[in-house]
Amino acid sequence: MQVTSAIRETLVTGGKTVADVSHDISRQVEGKPTRLWWMAFGVSLVLLTYGAYCCWMMLWNGIGMWGLNKTVGWAWDITNFVWWVGIGHAGTLISAILLLFRQRWRMSINRAAEAMTIFAVICALSFPAFHMGRLWLGFYWALPLPNAFGSLWVNFNSPLLWDVFAISTYFSVSLVFWYMGLIPDFAVIRDRAVRMGNKTRALIYNGLSFGWDGAAKTWMRYESVALILAGLSTPLVLSVHTIVSMDFATSVVPGWHTTIFPPYFVAGAIFSGFAMVLTLLLVTRKVFKLEDYITIYHVELMNIIIIITGSIVGIAYITEFFIAWYGQVPAEQYAFINRATGPYWWAYWSMMTCNVISPQLFWFKKIRTNLVATFILSIIVNIGMWFERFVIIVTSLHRDYVPSSWTMFHPTMYDIGQYIFTFGIFFTAFFLFAKFFPVINMAEVKSIIKATSEKKSTHTH
Amino acid sequence: MAAKENFLVGIFDDEDILLHAVEKIRDKGVKIKEVYSPFPVHGLDEALGYKRTRLPIAAFMFGMTGTSLALFTQIWMLGYDWPMIIGGKNFASIPPFIPVTFEFTVLLSAFGMVGTFLVVSDMKPYKWPRQYDIRSTDDKHVMAIDLGANKISKDDIHRILKDSGASEVNEKSF
Numbered sequence: 001m002q003v004t005s006a007i008r009e010t011l012v013t014g015g016k017t018v019a020d021v022s023h024d025i026s027r028q029v030e031g032k033p034t035r036l037w038w039m040a041f042g043v044s045l046v047l048l049t050y051g052a053y054c055c056w057m058m059l060w061n062g063i064g065m066w067g068l069n070k071t072v073g074w075a076w077d078i079t080n081f082v083w084w085v086g087i088g089h090a091g092t093l094i095s096a097i098l099l100l101f102r103q104r105w106r107m108s109i110n111r112a113a114e115a116m117t118i119f120a121v122i123c124a125l126s127f128p129a130f131h132m133g134r135l136w137l138g139f140y141w142a143l144p145l146p147n148a149f150g151s152l153w154v155n156f157n158s159p160l161l162w163d164v165f166a167i168s169t170y171f172s173v174s175l176v177f178w179y180m181g182l183i184p185d186f187a188v189i190r191d192r193a194v195r196m197g198n199k200t201r202a203l204i205y206n207g208l209s210f211g212w213d214g215a216a217k218t219w220m221r222y223e224s225v226a227l228i229l230a231g232l233s234t235p236l237v238l239s240v241h242t243i244v245s246m247d248f249a250t251s252v253v254p255g256w257h258t259t260i261f262p263p264y265f266v267a268g269a270i271f272s273g274f275a276m277v278l279t280l281l282l283v284t285r286k287v288f289k290l291e292d293y294i295t296i297y298h299v300e301l302m303n304i305i306i307i308i309t310g311s312i313v314g315i316a317y318i319t320e321f322f323i324a325w326y327g328q329v330p331a332e333q334y335a336f337i338n339r340a341t342g343p344y345w346w347a348y349w350s351m352m353t354c355n356v357i358s359p360q361l362f363w364f365k366k367i368r369t370n371l372v373a374t375f376i377l378s379i380i381v382n383i384g385m386w387f388e389r390f391v392i393i394v395t396s397l398h399r400d401y402v403p404s405s406w407t408m409f410h411p412t413m414y415d416i417g418q419y420i421f422t423f424g425i426f427f428t429a430f431f432l433f434a435k436f437f438p439v440i441n442m443a444e445v446k447s448i449i450k451a452t453s454e455k456k457s458t459h460t461h
Numbered sequence: 462m463a464a465k466e467n468f469l470v471g472i473f474d475d476e477d478i479l480l481h482a483v484e485k486i487r488d489k490g491v492k493i494k495e496v497y498s499p500f501p502v503h504g505l506d507e508a509l510g511y512k513r514t515r516l517p518i519a520a521f522m523f524g525m526t527g528t529s530l531a532l533f534t535q536i537w538m539l540g541y542d543w544p545m546i547i548g549g550k551n552f553a554s555i556p557p558f559i560p561v562t563f564e565f566t567v568l569l570s571a572f573g574m575v576g577t578f579l580v581v582s583d584m585k586p587y588k589w590p591r592q593y594d595i596r597s598t599d600d601k602h603v604m605a606i607d608l609g610a611n612k613i614s615k616d617d618i619h620r621i622l623k624d625s626g627a628s629e630v631n632e633k634s635f
Contacts, residue, residue: 017600018499018500018599018600019599019600022499022598022599022600144534144538151542151543152543152545153538153539153542153543155539155545155547156535156538156539156557156558156561157539157547157548157550157554157557159560161561162560162561162564165560165561165564165565166560166564169564169565169567169568172568172571172572173567173568173571173572176571176572176575177571180575183584184499184500184598187598188499188598188599190598191592191595191596191597191598191599192599194595195595206586206589207586207587208586210579210584210585210586210588211584211585211586211587211588211589211590212584212590212598213497213590213591213592213597214497214498214499214597214598215495215496215497216495216496216497216498216502216505216506216509216511217495217506217509217511217582218582218584219498219500219501219502219505219506220501220505220506220511220514221514221516221578221581221582222501222578222582223501224514224516224517225516225574225575225578228516228517228520228570228574229571229574229575232520232567232570232571233567235563235567236564236567239560239563239564243560246560442499443499443500443501444500446499446500446600447500447501447502450475450476
């Protein structure tokens, strides 16, 4: 028996039945793609192609194609890397942490959010990989493999190497978690294909579902696996951005050398991730007509998480400033004054406006339940979080300890092209996912439908 | 060629009816082969009398393998095989080895457990499952009763299934 609190809002509207769930979600996999889908997919492919050209030029000619110089040796590449990794965090938070907390509202959004995680991490991985200059030697350099230097091993004391392990583990475990969720849903599409007489599709989706049968014993094991994967992913996701922040925090660069970085980065990651989930889901629910599954209530709950994490990030900004003053280290103090009033003041204040001030608008219920306002604010948050990373990285580097080497960073079209390339990967992958995979976890939504769907028959008035 | 296996297949529309039905049918002494559901039904595994899965133990063992392998590798590589002076620190100091050890623990634990799950559940891409009723992935709960394994007559089982709330009872042979 499922018991739910009477004061909770319904998670699935429109009086859906279990059969409706199979139909509504499988329909977009079975039908021909719409014109809107083709247009969106086409734009993504254009981005991907242009980006791939820029990548090719960069690989052919070397990192000199980017705007990096001797003082600013890290700029857009690592900014984009941290930005994308951060975006990925929301997916794991929704699917793992909210599962452990038994939050049922995660069920209709976890599939798309996890897909977003995986694609975002692929985008993130591309930056350090390309920054190595010789992409094809990346594995050889980054992993502890026997090599020709007399087996001089990789340096396990370096946060950059921790990153290699953290990001690759995060990617592969997220992929497995996501795929585990997809297995029963692939079986739904397989059986529908059998009933429609589409043999090819039935074979493909049976292969994807690993011959899923839905037996009680399999479900028992499956649920146990899902719970443990959630338990493993929770510390994993927290460790990933912690380790990313240690790339900076373990250095002795003013503005980076702060102990607040790990929690501050994790909060920022979840903040930007939820913003991206909202951007994507607001479009997806419209295009695939999923308004009954991804309701205003879901949007509102996600906006509440944005207020919380946005406020944590705001407090972190202020704390950093306070500690710089309180710590009385001149170099540290200068780094922060320079951020706010130096040549990159515009980046700093864009970050403050987008991340700290604008999300506070969600305190108003009217705004956090308004889809247009949410969509606009979610994009603003993403812009703000990009600026946050840019501010941390470039403003700390461009004013070195040696004033004669002070300089500015100017991105070239290849910096921009590399960023566009990742947008191309991200959206191409997301649109393919949305077309060929069920975008909502059918099995999970079916399991709550009896308890939380508003049934037509129960309305007595 | 193996002898044909004959089944009675009960179809249930609702998970609560199903749960009560499982208890009732088992009380009557009918052996249930398996129940197939479109979504996990909580309490069904206990109602069917299944023992708790030991997959968590497998996950733990794989995780411990990861921990020890990662620690051993790092200590051996940087401590013994090719010691390097990095910031004047110990060759094999444990704290900087923790992040990689943790990640490797999670990696082996997750992959080991999922791999074990696929093996014990006999799931593979080229296998077509035995389907008693194709609606079991859509919205029906399907109960399969092996007539060969039960001493009670077919008609009696049919009646018991109907009495406990099955919306349909069909025969199926493989």
